[in-house]
Amino acid sequence: MATHSHHDIRQSLVSRIQSGEWALGALIPGEIQLAEEYGCARTTVNRALRTLAEEGLVIRKRKGGTRIKPNPVRTAKLTIPIIREQVEVKGQSYRFIELKRLDTPPPKAITETLHLTCDDDVLYVETLHFADEAVFALEKRWLNRTALAPFGSLPRQSDLSLNEWLVKTVPFSNGDMRFSAISADAKTAELMTIPKRAPLFVIDRTTWSDDSFITTTKLLHTPGFDVYLQV
Amino acid sequence: MATHSHHDIRQSLVSRIQSGEWALGALIPGEIQLAEEYGCARTTVNRALRTLAEEGLVIRKRKGGTRIKPNPVRTAKLTIPIIREQVEVKGQSYRFIELKRLDTPPPKAITETLHLTCDDDVLYVETLHFADEAVFALEKRWLNRTALAPFGSLPRQSDLSLNEWLVKTVPFSNGDMRFSAISADAKTAELMTIPKRAPLFVIDRTTWSDDSFITTTKLLHTPGFDVYLQV
DNA sequence: TAGTGGTCTAGACCACTCA
DNA sequence: GAGTGGTCTAGACCACTAT
Numbered sequence: 001m002a003t004h005s006h007h008d009i010r011q012s013l014v015s016r017i018q019s020g021e022w023a024l025g026a027l028i029p030g031e032i033q034l035a036e037e038y039g040c041a042r043t044t045v046n047r048a049l050r051t052l053a054e055e056g057l058v059i060r061k062r063k064g065g066t067r068i069k070p071n072p073v074r075t076a077k078l079t080i081p082i083i084r085e086q087v088e089v090k091g092q093s094y095r096f097i098e099l100k101r102l103d104t105p106p107p108k109a110i111t112e113t114l115h116l117t118c119d120d121d122v123l124y125v126e127t128l129h130f131a132d133e134a135v136f137a138l139e140k141r142w143l144n145r146t147a148l149a150p151f152g153s154l155p156r157q158s159d160l161s162l163n164e165w166l167v168k169t170v171p172f173s174n175g176d177m178r179f180s181a182i183s184a185d186a187k188t189a190e191l192m193t194i195p196k197r198a199p200l201f202v203i204d205r206t207t208w209s210d211d212s213f214i215t216t217t218k219l220l221h222t223p224g225f226d227v228y229l230q231v
Numbered sequence: 232m233a234t235h236s237h238h239d240i241r242q243s244l245v246s247r248i249q250s251g252e253w254a255l256g257a258l259i260p261g262e263i264q265l266a267e268e269y270g271c272a273r274t275t276v277n278r279a280l281r282t283l284a285e286e287g288l289v290i291r292k293r294k295g296g297t298r299i300k301p302n303p304v305r306t307a308k309l310t311i312p313i314i315r316e317q318v319e320v321k322g323q324s325y326r327f328i329e330l331k332r333l334d335t336p337p338p339k340a341i342t343e344t345l346h347l348t349c350d351d352d353v354l355y356v357e358t359l360h361f362a363d364e365a366v367f368a369l370e371k372r373w374l375n376r377t378a379l380a381p382f383g384s385l386p387r388q389s390d391l392s393l394n395e396w397l398v399k400t401v402p403f404s405n406g407d408m409r410f411s412a413i414s415a416d417a418k419t420a421e422l423m424t425i426p427k428r429a430p431l432f433v434i435d436r437t438t439w440s441d442d443s444f445i446t447t448t449k450l451l452h453t454p455g456f457d458v459y460l461q462v
Numbered sequence: 463t464a465g466t467g468g469t470c471t472a473g474a475c476c477a478c479t480c481a
Numbered sequence: 482g483a484g485t486g487g488t489c490t491a492g493a494c495c496a497c498t499a500t
Contacts, residue, residue, distance in 0.1 A: 005489085006489085018440070024399070030465085042467095042490095046468080056308070060468095062468075063464080063465055063496095063497065063499050064465095071311075074308075074309055076308075076309045077287070077307075080303070176461050181431060183428070197414070210249075229408045229410075235471095272470065275471080281486095281487090292478085292486075294484055295480070
C-alpha cells in the first residue's frame with residue numbers, strides 16, 4: 001500500500017474501523033507497525049492517529065497503545081450566535097429594543113452559580129430582538145461590569161446590541177450552553193406578542209474569560225427557531 | 232523566549248491574541264518569523280498554529296498568511312445520546328416500550344430528504360422511553376433496512392432498544408442534528424401522559440454511513456429535558 | 463523496566479493563491 | 482512568479498504507564 005499522506009492513511013484507518021476489522025475497544029497495531037504497513041514514516045501515521053483521537057474515534061495511551069473508542073464522541077462546530085446575523089441570514093431585517101437596564105443585584109441563584117463577590121458590579125439588561133417586525137427572541141442578561149471594565153465602556157442603548165458587542169469585544173472566552181424548551185407564561189407571552197403557553201426554545205449561556213465571570217444570558221426564542229448541527 | 236513546546240507556543244499566541252496585540256482580522260507573522268522569535272523549528276510553530284486554526288481562533292491560507300478570525304467558532308463536544316444512559320446518569324431506572332413497528336412506506340418528505348430509492352426497504356418504529364415510570368421521550372424512527380443488512384438482524388421488540396443498538400452497531404457514521412421546541416398536540420400528549428400543549432424539546436437526527444442513509448429519528452422529550460454543552 | 467505514544471528537529475519539496 | 486502554509490522524512494529523545 002503506497003499511501004504516504006496522513007489524510008489518506010486516516011481515511012484508510014476509518015474504513016478499517018467501519019469494516020469491523022477491529023472490534024469496539026480493540027487494540028490496533030502500533031505506530032511503527034502501521035508505518036511499515038503503509039510504507040511511510042512513523043510521524044505520518046502518528047499524525048493520522050492523532051487526528052482520529054481528536055475526532056473521538058480512538059483512545060491513545062502511552063504504553064497502552066491505541067484502542068477503538070467504544071462510545072464515539074462526535075464533535076459539532078457551534079458558532080456563538082450573533083442574533084443580528086441569524087436574522088439577516090434568513091433574509092429578514094433586524095432591529096432590537098432595550099427594555100430594561102437595571103443595577104439591581106442579581107438573584108441569589110445567579111450570584112452563587114457564578115461565584116460572584118459582593119464587590120462585583122452587576123448589570124441586568126433585557127432586550128427584545130426583532131426579525132421583520134416579528135419578535136425573534138427575548139434576551140435576559142446579567143453582566144459583570146467589574147470584569148468588563150478593561151474592555152471599555154458598554155455601548156449605549158441605541159447602539160450595537162450588547163449581544164454583538166460582547167461577541168466582538170470579548171472573544172476567545174470559555175463558557176457553557178444549555179438548550180431547553182419551556183412554555184411561555186402570561187407576562188412573557190405578552191412581551192413577545194405570542195400566544196400564551198407557546199413553546200419557547202431557550203438558550204442559557206454563561207461566559208468566562210480567564211476565570212472571571214463575564215456574562216450570563218437567557219435567550220427565549222419564538223416558535224419556529226431551531227439549532228442545526230453538523231455532526 | 233526559549234519555549235520549544237508547541238503547547239507553550241500555542242498558549243503564548245493565545246495570550247498575545249487576547250492581549251490585543253493583533254486586532255481581529257489582522258495578519259500575524261509568518262511561521263518562519265515566529266520560529267525565529269521563539270527559537271524553535273518551523274514545524275513546531277506550524278503545529279501550534281494548526282491547533283489554533285482547528286480551534287477556530289485563526290484562519291490560515293497559503294500565500295495569504297495567518298489571520299485572527301473575526302468571529303471565533305467554538306467547538307462543542309457532543310456525545311451521541313443513548314437514552315438509557317441519559318436516564319441512568321440521573322439515577323433513575325430505564326425501560327422502554329415499542330409502540331409500533333410498521334413496514335409502511337415513509338412520507339414523501341422523508342423519502343426525498345434522504346435520497347431513498349424505491350428499492351430501499353424502510354421500517355418505521357415508534358418507541359416510548361421511561362425514566363422511573365414517567366415518560367422521558369417519544370421516539371419516531373425510520374430505518375433503512377437495506378443499508379443495515381450488513382450489520383445483522385435488528386433486535387427484537389423486547390431486547391435492546393433500537394436507539395442503543397444503532398449507536399453501538401453502526402458507529403462512526405456521519406449525520407446532522409436539529410434542536411427545536413414544539414407544543415404537544417392532543418394525541419402526542421395522551422401518548423406521553425403529559426398535559427396538552429406542554430413544551431417538548433425535539434431532536435431530529437439523521438445518520439449516514441458511507442453515503443448511504445441509515446436512519447432518521449425524531450425524539451420528543453418531556454418538559455424538563457435539556458442539552459448541555461461545554462464550549 | 464520496557465514499550466508505546468508524544469514531541470522536536472532540520473531539511474526538503476509541494477500546493478495553493480495573491481499580485 | 483513568488484511567498485506562504487501543508488506535508489513528509491529520518492532520526493532522536495522524552496514521558497507516561499502497563500506489567
